[in-house]
Amino acid sequence: xxxxxxxxxxxxxxxxxxxxxxxxxxxxxxxxxxxxxxxxxxxxxxxxxxxxxxxxxxxxxxxxxxxxxxxxxxxxxxxxxxxxxxxxxxxxxxxxxxxxxxxxxxxxxxxxxxxxxxxxxxxxxxxxxxxxxxxxxxxxxxxxxxxxxxxxxxxxxxxxxxxxxxxxxxxxxxxxxxxxxxxxxxxxxxxxxxxxxxxxxxxxxxxxxxxxxxxxxxxxxxxxxxxxxxxxxxxxxxxxxxxxxxxxxxxxxxxxxxxxxxxxxxxxxxxxxxxxxxxxxxxxxxxxxxxxxxxxxxxxxxxxxxxxxxxxxxxxxxxxxxxxxxxxxxxxxxxxxxxxxxxxxxxxxxxxxxxxxxxxxxxxxxxxxxxxxxxxxxxxxxxxxxxxxxxxxxxxxxxxxxxxx
Numbered sequence: 245x246x247x248x249x250x251x252x253x254x255x256x257x258x259x260x261x262x263x264x265x266x267x268x269x270x271x272x273x274x275x276x277x278x279x280x281x282x283x284x285x286x287x288x289x290x291x292x293x294x295x296x297x298x299x300x301x302x303x304x305x306x307x308x309x310x311x312x313x314x315x316x317x318x319x320x321x322x323x324x325x326x327x328x329x330x331x332x333x334x335x336x337x338x339x340x341x342x343x344x345x346x347x348x349x350x351x352x353x354x355x356x357x358x359x360x361x362x363x364x365x366x367x368x369x370x371x372x373x374x375x376x377x378x379x380x381x382x383x384x385x386x387x388x389x390x391x392x393x394x395x396x397x398x399x400x401x402x403x404x405x406x407x408x409x410x411x412x413x414x415x416x417x418x419x420x421x422x423x424x425x426x427x428x429x430x431x432x433x434x435x436x437x438x439x440x441x442x443x444x445x446x447x448x449x450x451x452x453x454x455x456x457x458x459x460x461x462x463x464x465x466x467x468x469x470x471x472x473x474x475x476x477x478x479x480x481x482x483x484x485x486x487x488x489x490x491x492x493x494x495x496x497x498x499x500x501x502x503x504x505x506x507x508x509x510x511x512x513x514x515x516x517x518x519x520x521x522x523x524x525x526x527x528x529x530x531x532x533x534x535x536x537x538x539x540x541x542x543x544x545x546x547x548x549x550x551x552x553x554x555x556x557x558x559x560x561x562x563x564x565x566x567x568x569x570x571x572x573x574x575x576x577x578x579x580x581x582x583x584x585x586x587x588x589x590x591x592x593x594x595x596x597x598x599x600x601x602x603x604x605x606x607x608x609x610x611x612x613x614x615x616x617x618x619x620x621x622x623x624x625x626x627x628x629x630x631x632x633x634x635x636x637x638x639x640x641x642x643x644x645x646x647x648x649x
Contacts, residue, residue, distance in 0.1 A: 260307075260317045261629055264553050267565050268305045268317065271529070273325035274572035275301070276335070278533050278587065281579055285334050285395040292393055293401040293420035296540035297532070303546035304532050306553060306560045315405045315416050316341050319391045331358070334396040338370075345390035345404075352392065359396045366394060369421070373402040377417045384408045385415040483556050486610040488544035495606035497527050497597045498613075521624060522567045523593070525549040529568060530593040551617070551626070558617040559633045561624030 260268070279288045291297045302314030305321070323337040330336045338351035349367045356363025370392045378387040385406030394400040402419035501523035528549035531539060544557075550565050551558045575586040619636040626633030 260553060263562065263627060264306055264560060265321060267562070267569065268321035269325040270569045271305055272318070272322045274569060274576060275529065275533060276322070276326060276333070277576045278572065280333060282533065285397055286399050288335065289393060289395055289399045289401050290420060290422070292403065293418045294537065295416060295418050296543065298403070298418070299543035300540045300546045301532055303543045304528055304549045306550040306565065308552045308554050308556060315403065316389060319403060337391060337393050339391040341389045348390060348392050355394065361396070361398055366400065369400065370402065373419050374404060377404060378406065384410065488542060490542045490545055491606040491610065492601055492604055494545050494548060496600040496604040498524065499604065500597050500600050501527050521561070522564050525564050525568045526571060526590060527593040527597055529572065530590050531597070534591050534594040553629050555628040557614045559621040559626030559628045561621060561626050563625040
């Protein structure tokens with residue numbers, strides 16, 4: 245059994261406004277369809293088990309880049325968008341927050357009837373993953389969210405989240421069905437906690453009293469905790485700071501999409517007609533789809549696609565967001581009938597941005613870049629949970645440096 249990692253996130257309350265929730269569902273579906281076309285169902289399941297990729301996905305969808313709310317909101321948006329097309333896509337998302345998490349067994353039984361999968365085995369995996377994280381591993385976090393994601397080929401991922409009221413953080417746990425051997429014999433690649441916390445491993449031969457309530461845990465004794473493989477611990481500060489972002493990667497992408505006309509690149513001719521601001525968003529979405537694992541270590545960078553609902557790093561540019569969704573949706577529909585040129589052009593954005601990084605040196609205009617985005621947000625239909633972005637005063641709009649390059 246491989247547990248892919250954990251993420252420690254600051255608690256962040258507040259509902260996602262309808263205008264953003266609807267867009268998140270549409271963009272989430274479009275990204276999923278592209279990943280399935282290009283890389284297949286097994287790879288999409290693997291990505292969902294990666295805490296870094298999942299956090300980057302949430303950021304590019306306009307959620308606050310570092311908060312615990314990403315988990316509930318992204319999974320809710322994906323479930324809403326994907327499940328109506330589950331038979332076509334071969335992907336099913338079960339569970340959710342609170343009472344919805346308790347519906348997972350019933351949902352999995354229904355999926356078993358539709359697909360022929362062994363639903364009882366899937367229910368068993370769902371219950372055990374929750375037992376291990378909530379009971380067998382005592383790290384101070386009480387689970388309140390459980391999502392089970394499965395393909396019609398049998399691969400699955402579990403994403404669940406716990407809350408620690410004392411530290412003011414939530415912890416997200418990711419599981420992956422690849423190379424399943426045992427839930428109790430070294431089931432984790434890592435058990436990660438805050439440095440000041442104590443973690444008690446109850447899957448131990450001396451922990452019989454505590455294990456007695458865990459019906460399905462084995463009597464086998466696992467080894468001591470393995471060294472940490474993946475841990476995503478995000479800072480308490482809400483704003484996006486230069487230290488949160490790989491400036492070389494961000495700057496190279498901005499240079500490509502703002503300074504170089506698409507007409508300069510034969511591969512991007514199919515994308516002509518959209519402005520540099522939409523290309524900026526599309527380039528970051530393209531990387532979420534096509535980027536390698538090592539390129540998601542700074543999820544804050546992906547907030548420069550569509551901002552954040554609380555205005556960090558800037559308000560959500562709804563007009564740009566809609567154009568990104570339209571471009572992806574159109575590319576997917578054309579690819580379904582054998583016209584994949586536009587989808588390949590979007591893929592080229594990632595390749596060109598990575599090539600631009602080779603000799604790129606960023607400057608120190610990061611704060612000015614954010615100020616520019618905020619000042620121009622109203623032009624692109626900028627919105628936050630507080631309302632619509634307004635044009636800046638003349639004083640605020642003076643002297644803003646344009647670039648990070």
